Amino acid sequence: MDVLLIQSAEKELYESRTWNLLLKYKKRPFGGYLSQADGMEFFNSPAGKTNPRLELAETLRSFFTLPVDIPSTESHPQCKFPARFKWLNRQLSFDPERLPFQNCGLLKQWLKDLDPKGATLVFASQFMSNPVSMFGHTLLRIDSGKTGPHNELLDYGVNYAAKTDTKNAALYAMKGLGGLFKGHFSVFPYYAKVQEYSDFEGRGLWQYEINLSEDQLEYLLLHLWELGGAHFDYFYLQENCSYHILSLLEVANPTLHLTDRFLFSVIPADAIKSLTAYEGLVKKVSYRPSVFNQLNHKRGLMDARERQIFSEVVKNPSLVHQAEFRNRSVSSQALILDSYLDYLQYKGAKSRNEKTRTNSIRRSVLSARSELNYKIKDGRVIEIFSSSGWGFAARPDLGHGTDRVRFGLGRNDDEPFQEFAYRPALHDLLAKDAGYDRDSEILVFDFKFRYFNETERFKVDKAKLLGITKLNPHDPLYIQPSWRLDLGVDVLRDIDCQYCNSFRGDFGMGYSYRPQFFSSFLIFGFLDVESEFSGRLDESYRLGAKAEIGAFVELTENWKIQITGGYKNFFFGDEKDFFTASLNQRASISQNIDLRFEFHRHDQNNEGVFGVNFYF
């Protein structure tokens, strides 16, 4: 034992990157270490959470424990911490005569059952009706040799999630941001997560197969075994699903620095970029479309007549047994029936949320399909290597960065100005939508400052706390309104008060329409409730409504225009009514840079800005 301690001290093993990764130590700002793991079962030393050296010593000591001294309900430390054992053995070359190697039956059985051959990072893209889910979710899939390359449903997935104990919305948010929920790892059949994300939530799954050697993969799994009993304080922003999954990969291959670049927060889409930044780390990318995506893909394949028949079948499924339908070609019947079956699954999943839940597939439709005896190669898992995606989605790692810095030059009726803006997340409607939801916008903490040259003033132009817009363009199958909200500091733009600030809160509903699924043209209309508070208003506030219509046009893949016109009428407080208009353009010159040309008019006040956005 002492020999080992001396050796480990000589090699300063407790300071090595691998030891820190295994024990989740992070350097504290004023010196010392702190492990992110929060359950005492994770440590062998009572001081383990803050003392890597003591923890290593105690861990070594624990390996010598005699089996008789272990209670029947517990495992031997060698079996509880097999990754630590493997690594320390490799560094110190344990002598089995002096330190007996225990037989870890349960661990061996687990590894045998998993039969691991590889690991895949899975990214769940945005949720149909919740724009905030654009941030995404990541989990890891362990690819098993037992099931073969085409049976990934039977593989196992690894997830890091929080156990929440409150339904209260405010507590929920506070606890999540403040790390008051406990997060833990769990392992489960991959099909269960495919069902949850892809079917129930309508999210496409991007699968990034990672290049790991057999040895690296073993480390990953042994470490996962160690983590089984541990829990961590779950922080929405920092120590979330992506952070912990990336940490697992770092343990597998300590030369990877996947979590270092994240200063403030780990957004899942950025986690993927961490991986793709390493050349050769990602072997293959494939896409598993959600049921809704599959349905839309099929609708895209139909001709106008078929689309019409499909909507009739949706209203009256018994049509599929009638002569008019049966007389169609087998392939046409199959396309419509398969679409209807997709639709039923989609609807069944959606209605899980509602009070009235429909039972899923009708036997009659199944037998109609069965009688056709026709096989279509439908899109199961599609391999996407290029950025063009699959009609509905482009790879998340090909999207613009989540942080945005902006420099601008502008002019209003009176003087020129320069502007600087920063926003940590996430995506606006005019930006290039590759990797994001085309019809959603989320802006978090968007701060903009301007310096006016003639009056020599430096002012806050905008401090938006949160802005969300969900367009939900018209879909005959599922009609939903558009909605948006906006909260934050702004400027009273229609009033000449030397750019005085106000606090605004707006909420609006409306409708959007796109002629066809992939159309580059969209029109929208909104009716918003607007409230504005400012010391510079006579009554200190104004409250009213805005009616706005507008359109988005994508002229090319990299050039998008937005035109809007609105009418505001404040009925309460400082009463006023006036018109607004804007014309904005975005030209993308690379994945992470775009140019903006903006013109705005508020009542009699005009301004024009040329801006450059850098995303990272």
Next chain:
Amino acid sequence: MRNFIYLTLLLFLASACATIISGTTQEVTFDSEPQGVQVTVNAKVLGKTPFAVQLDKKADQTVEFYLDGYKRQTRQLTTRMEGWFWGNIVIGGLFGSTTDGATGSIHEYSPNQYYVTMVAGSSSSVMAIKPEKAKVKEFIVANYDKVITDLAKGEGEYLDSLLAILKVQDSNRSDSINKIKSLSENHTNIPEFAEQVAVSFSN
């Protein structure tokens, strides 16, 4: 003024984190593999699977599934959160998490009908081993819609996976598909269908 701000903020928070659980009680059916699992809510015994019961739909209740020789499963009647920000708020079903491999799993195979898979053993681990029969049944119950759709089409990923899990050889593929298809027509109760398939294909 101030009240308006508070109201707006509250409305926003409430709508962003809306949970879907509503109503007071709900008739719920429990079935399991193996059967005979004791189900308790807040320490009160409700029955042994398979059975149906009226469940109080308030949150923060603990439902436990207990069977001698198997790991006890504990579920909360509450929401579960994963991912980023308010990204995923679980929807559908009364139980927060459907799968937690270490102690077993629970699937809602039909509205308010739950199928619980128990895992043998008593020590804690990341994932314990399920016997083959339990795996087969769980797959069928959890993915029923997909399986019968693939059966109707004569092909599909879920059908392939089912055949793999049943260890069907390529030479027996079409016979096996026909066998499973006729079983699905004769047994419309989902857990029963799963049982029949598992039994028919066990060697």
